[in-house]
Structure formats: C-alpha cells, structure tokens
Amino acid sequence: MKLSDGVEWALHVTTLVAFVPADQAVPAARLAEYHGVPAAYLAKHLQALSRAGILEAVPGPHGGYRLARPAAEVTVLDVVEAIDGTESAFVCTEIRQRGPAAGPPSDYRVPCGIHRVMNRADRAWRDSLRAVTIAEIAEGVVATSPAHRIEAGARWMEEVLR
Amino acid sequence: MKLSDGVEWALHVTTLVAFVPADQAVPAARLAEYHGVPAAYLAKHLQALSRAGILEAVPGPHGGYRLARPAAEVTVLDVVEAIDGTESAFVCTEIRQRGPAAGPPSDYRVPCGIHRVMNRADRAWRDSLRAVTIAEIAEGVVATSPAHRIEAGARWMEEVLR
Numbered sequence: 001m002k003l004s005d006g007v008e009w010a011l012h013v014t015t016l017v018a019f020v021p022a023d024q025a026v027p028a029a030r031l032a033e034y035h036g037v038p039a040a041y042l043a044k045h046l047q048a049l050s051r052a053g054i055l056e057a058v059p060g061p062h063g064g065y066r067l068a069r070p071a072a073e074v075t076v077l078d079v080v081e082a083i084d085g086t087e088s089a090f091v092c093t094e095i096r097q098r099g100p101a102a103g104p105p106s107d108y109r110v111p112c113g114i115h116r117v118m119n120r121a122d123r124a125w126r127d128s129l130r131a132v133t134i135a136e137i138a139e140g141v142v143a144t145s146p147a148h149r150i151e152a153g154a155r156w157m158e159e160v161l162r
Numbered sequence: 163m164k165l166s167d168g169v170e171w172a173l174h175v176t177t178l179v180a181f182v183p184a185d186q187a188v189p190a191a192r193l194a195e196y197h198g199v200p201a202a203y204l205a206k207h208l209q210a211l212s213r214a215g216i217l218e219a220v221p222g223p224h225g226g227y228r229l230a231r232p233a234a235e236v237t238v239l240d241v242v243e244a245i246d247g248t249e250s251a252f253v254c255t256e257i258r259q260r261g262p263a264a265g266p267p268s269d270y271r272v273p274c275g276i277h278r279v280m281n282r283a284d285r286a287w288r289d290s291l292r293a294v295t296i297a298e299i300a301e302g303v304v305a306t307s308p309a310h311r312i313e314a315g316a317r318w319m320e321e322v323l324r
Contacts, residue, residue: 001163001164001165001166001246001247001251002163002251002253003163003251003252003253004163005253005255007252008252008253008254008255008257008276009257011276012257012258012276015276033261033262034261034262034263035257035260035261036257036260036261036264037257037260076276076279076280084163085163089163089164089165089251090165090169090170091164091165091167091170092170093170095170095171095174095197095198095199096174098197098198098199099195099196099197099198100195100196100318101196101311101314101315101317101318102198102314103308103310103311103314107307107308107310107311110306110307113299113302113303113306114170114173114174114177114238114299117238117290117291117294117299118238118291120290121287121288121290121291122287124286124287124289124290125283125284125286125287125290126283127286128279128282128283128286128287129279129280129283132279137275137276137279140275141275144272144275145269145272146265146269148265148269149263149265149269152263152265153263155263156262156263
C-alpha cells in the first residue's frame with residue numbers, strides 16, 4: 001500500500017503557500033523551484049489542489065497560486081484526498097459470494113465483517129488526518145526550524161513576491 | 163492508495179481456516195476452490211501467511227493448512243501485514259531539504275511535521291486493525307449469516323476433511 005508521490009509534494013506546497021500574504025500569489029514555476037521538482041510534474045498536482053478548492057489560481061502578470069481559503073480551514077485530509085482520492089485502500093470484491101458453498105445474493109444482506117473492519121480502519125486513518133490543519137503544520141515548521149532557516153525561506157518568498 | 167488484492171483473499175482464507183478442527187488441515191487446492199480463486203494465485207499468499215506464523219503447512223496425504231496459533235491470537239493486522247508489509251503508506255523523501263532555500267542536514271534534526279502527522283494516521287489505521295481478531299471475524303460470520311449458509315459451509319468442510 002502506497003500513497004501516490006504527489007501527496008508529499010502537495011502537502012509541502014500547500015504549507016508553503018500558507019505563508020503567502022492573502023493579496024498575493026506565487027507563480028507555479030517558483031513553487032516547483034522551491035521544492036526542487038520539475039514544473040511539469042507539479043502542474044497536475046496544482047490543478048488537483050485547485051479543483052478541490054484548496055488553492056486558487058490568480059491570472060495575470062503577478063499571478064500564480066494562493067490558498068483559496070484560510071489555512072486553518074484546510075485539513076491534511078483535504079490535501080491528501082485532493083491528490084489520492086477518497087476511496088478506501090481496501091476494495092471488497094465480495095469473495096464470500098464465490099465458490100461451491102456460496103448462495104444467492106439475498107443470503108448476503110449483512111455487509112461482510114471483513115469489509116466493515118477494513119472500513120473502520122480507513123475511517124480512523126482519515127479522522128487522524130482530518131484532525132490537523134495546514135495552519136498547524138505551518139506553525140510547526142516555524143516552531144521547530146532554526147531561525148536562519150526561517151529567514152532563508154522568508155527572503156526567498158520576499159524575492160518571489162517582489 | 164490501494165492494498166494489494168491478496169489482503170482480501172488472505173483475510174477470507176484465514177477466517178475459513180479458523181473453522182478447521184485443531185488436529186486437521188485443508189489442502190491448498192480446496193482453499194482455492196472454496197473462494198473461487200486459482201490455486202496458483204493462492205499459493206504465494208498461503209506461503210506468506212505461513213512465513214508470518216499465521217498458518218501452518220501440514221505435510222502428508224491428509225496434509226494442508228491450519229492455523230499456527232489460536233484464532234483469538236491472530237489479529238486482522240497480522241494478516242494484513244503478512245501480505246502487504248509493515249511500511250507506512252506515506253513515504254517521506256525529505257522534500258524540505260531540497261530547493262534554493264534549503265540548508266545543510268544539521269538544520270533538519272527535528273522530524274518533518276508532515277511526516278509525523280502521516281505516521282500518526284498510519285498508527286491509527288494499524289491500531290484499528292490490531293483491535294480485531296480472526297476469532298471475532300469468524301464469530302461475526304456465524305452470527306450474521308442465514309442458518310442454511312452456515313450449514314452449506316459446514317457440509318463443504320466435512321466433505322473436505324473426510
């Protein structure tokens with residue numbers, strides 16, 4: 001089981017964009033540069049984040065991307081689902097209805113117990129990711145990084161938004 | 163994100179084997195037949211379950227597979243990890259250490275906040291699966307299936323073990 005690679009990138013870029021002042025935007029090419037990823041790779045993830053209402057594309061010469069709503073209203077789950085979807089990692093193919101001892105569909109009205117246990121775990125995973133916002137992730141970056149790293153990031157942002 | 167297909171099959175076969183009396187065993191071919199899967203497909207999953215100490219291969223003419231320990235001591239997580247491994251679905255590639263504003267490795271002694279949040283969700287998922295045993299799944303099958311389905315399963319088992 002593996003989340004798509006885009007999830008890691010999307011979480012980092014959304015956290016970075018949380019530091020952009022509300023009336024400004026960062027061009028896609030600079031977002032790619034900041035994390036050392038190819039611009040083409042990032043384009044489709046930025047589009048997915050925009051479709052999900054997490055980022056907003058601002059057109060024009062000073063255009064780019066910014067948050068579509070406050071970082072405190074974007075959960076980690078929102079970003080993960082924008083990239084990886086909302087489907088459970090477990091797919092039930094109703095194995096119990098196969099084979100020589102199986103019966104007609106009417107014998108299987110109660111959902112499969114294995115399916116229910118797997119779904120409950122999926123909900124626990126999503127609940128855990130829903131409990132943390134991008135604002136909290138961004139605060140954590142500031143709280144745990146050496147001062148000179150924060151300054152380097154701020155200088156980069158200042159130059160990009162000039 | 164998707165669990166490997168073998169997980170569903172492994173959970174069903176382990177639950178079925180939980181109904182086998184302790185001194186008997188079911189041939190691999192019959193386990194395949196019961197769930198309508200090809201024997202070749204099942205072989206590698208039975209081997210993985212054996213390697214994990216969940217099933218035990220009994221040699222000889224009346225040989226086959228049985229549980230290696232009581233069903234109450236096999237959790238759903240044990241079976242899932244036997245097939246799908248113990249690695250988190252999220253792989254952190256330390257994106258934060260890349261790009262023009264990044265610093266030397268010594269600036270990143272505190273684990274990445276995104277990585278920690280994703281790991282916490284992975285633990286919540288595994289804790290949820292660890293809380294249910296195969297014995298409980300098997301009891302659930304009996305409790306929620308129509309009587310004639312239980313009888314059909316019992317007849318199949320009786321014929322296989324004859």
